[in-house]
Amino acid sequence: MMKIAILGLGTVGGGVLKLLQKVNEARTDSKIDITHVLARDIKDETLDLTGIIVTDDVDEILNSDIQLIVEVLGGVDFPYAVQRKALERGIHVVTANKDMLALHLNELAQIANQHQAQIGYEASCGGGIPIIQPLQYSLNANKINKVMGILNGTTNYILTKMADEQCEYQEALAQAQALGYAEKDPTNDIEGDDAARKIAILSRLAFKVNIPLERVEVRGISQVDQQDIQLAQENGFTLKLLGKSRQVVDAISISVEPVLLPTTHSLANVKLEKNAIFIEGDAVGQTMFYGPGAGSSETASAVVSDILFIEKFGFTGNLTTQESGHFTKSITDHRYYIRLEEDMSLLKERLTAMNIKYQLWQNDEITAVLTATISEPTFKALTQELTLAAYYQIEGE
Ligand code: HSE
Numbered sequence: 001m002m003k004i005a006i007l008g009l010g011t012v013g014g015g016v017l018k019l020l021q022k023v024n025e026a027r028t029d030s031k032i033d034i035t036h037v038l039a040r041d042i043k044d045e046t047l048d049l050t051g052i053i054v055t056d057d058v059d060e061i062l063n064s065d066i067q068l069i070v071e072v073l074g075g076v077d078f079p080y081a082v083q084r085k086a087l088e089r090g091i092h093v094v095t096a097n098k099d100m101l102a103l104h105l106n107e108l109a110q111i112a113n114q115h116q117a118q119i120g121y122e123a124s125c126g127g128g129i130p131i132i133q134p135l136q137y138s139l140n141a142n143k144i145n146k147v148m149g150i151l152n153g154t155t156n157y158i159l160t161k162m163a164d165e166q167c168e169y170q171e172a173l174a175q176a177q178a179l180g181y182a183e184k185d186p187t188n189d190i191e192g193d194d195a196a197r198k199i200a201i202l203s204r205l206a207f208k209v210n211i212p213l214e215r216v217e218v219r220g221i222s223q224v225d226q227q228d229i230q231l232a233q234e235n236g237f238t239l240k241l242l243g244k245s246r247q248v249v250d251a252i253s254i255s256v257e258p259v260l261l262p263t264t265h266s267l268a269n270v271k272l273e274k275n276a277i278f279i280e281g282d283a284v285g286q287t288m289f290y291g292p293g294a295g296s297s298e299t300a301s302a303v304v305s306d307i308l309f310i311e312k313f314g315f316t317g318n319l320t321t322q323e324s325g326h327f328t329k330s331i332t333d334h335r336y337y338i339r340l341e342e343d344m345s346l347l348k349e350r351l352t353a354m355n356i357k358y359q360l361w362q363n364d365e366i367t368a369v370l371t372a373t374i375s376e377p378t379f380k381a382l383t384q385e386l387t388l389a390a391y392y393q394i395e396g397e
Contacts, residue, residue: 002311005036005061007082008073011180012096012123013037014044015296016070016303021048023304032307036061038073058082068092068310070303076100083108083119090115092315094306096123096299102197102213105204109318116315120306125198126151126275128298129291130305135205135279136319142281144206148244148395151198151256153273153293154182154189155221155241159258160271163229163238169222181273181294191220192241192256199243202277203254207247209325216243217255217329224258227366228339228390232260235361235370237337238268242395248331250324258392260337265396330376335394337361339368341387350382370394 006013017034024031036053038061055061061069062085069086071093073079079100083093088111095101101108101124112119122132126149135144150156154176161172173190176182181189188194196216204211221241229239237260245254261268266288270276275293280286292298340347344367351358357372368390374382383391 001030004068007038009039012072015300019300071095087112094120098124098197123302127293128301146280149277151195192218195243195256203245215327219257259395261396337392339390
């Protein structure tokens with residue numbers, strides 16, 4: 001019987017407790033023994049804590065004969081210190097804490113390997129969607145070229161509402177918050193930082209190199225204008241906030257930004273709070289993993305699967321990566337949507353002078369251009385000294 005503790009009884013922790021109790025009930029063999037819970041005030045009266053020690057002293061837990069901790073506290077410094085201490089004692093860790101993992105996973109993995117402890121983090125990216133295990137095991141015969149994902153439910157909800165219902169940005173954000181998708185501080189969702197942490201974790205696994213978080217180029221959706229969404233829609237494109245990374249030899253391009261996808265692309269049809277991760281491998285070709293990116297029981301599904309995996313297989317080894325990788329956006333060429341604050345004639349002149357073909361998109365409200373495929377440096381040179389009202393890369397063609 002494996003002894004475990006749950007650290008944090010918020011939305012995810014409460015969901016984990018309930019789901020584990022359900023799984024235990026259905027089992028005829030030995031149960032998972034939830035011995036401790038780390039919590040201060042427990043607000044959720046539907047939780048059954050019979051036979052579980054509730055404490056706010058983490059050392060009481062780590063000093064017991066616990067075999068695995070589930071860290072779903074949130075925050076960075078305290079969870080990092082606790083996980084480190086647990087791993088140094090050979091205690092397995094299961095966590096959903098992407099904020100902490102994006103900064104410390106490699107170091108924790110090294111410590112864990114020294115002490116034969118396993119780290120499970122299926123719930124850290126894409127909530128309930130199986131993606132960490134597929135990248136670790138199911139796709140391990142592939143060289144992964146590309147990872148592209150809708151990794152944040154809040155922003156996907158907002159963009160869907162703006163596109164499909166012409167909803168204003170602020171109203172859509174308020175709805176996402178009321179539905180509980182947004183982080184405590186929605187800035188991390190809106191400005192792309194939440195998605196940046198997830199694409200960093202996924203890309204580390206996919207390309208097996210260190211991805212320092214500061215190497216992810218991040219642009220969120222706070223500047224997105226309803227008019228550009230509508231004009232793009234009229235021309236068969238959908239605006240999505242994508243975490244995306246590519247590797248060509250040892251060069252990696254990694255970013256989070258709003259991009260335009262053809263409406264026929266599988267990711268363009270991922271709506272509202274749903275998440276999806278699109279992966280391209282040399283053997284498998286294109287695959288997509290779709291589902292709920294957040295939620296109590298949805299995220300618990302991923303957490304509990306890690307617990308059950310570790311119960312069955314114990315220490316299987318944690319990926320540690322090296323400081324290689326050269327980060328640049330210029331390995332990828334794209335078509336670009338560009339709209340200027342000023343008269344578009346300046347841009348048209350430059351496009352002609354630089355011999356770049358383009359299409360004009362216009363409706364009663366605005367005019368924009370769609371360039372032919374150009375490199376990132378060419379885009380920069382083209383738009384230098386112009387005041388851009390909006391620009392988006394076109395992906396997925
Ligand atoms: N705030 C996140 C989202 C929750 O909107 O997707 C899951 O990490």
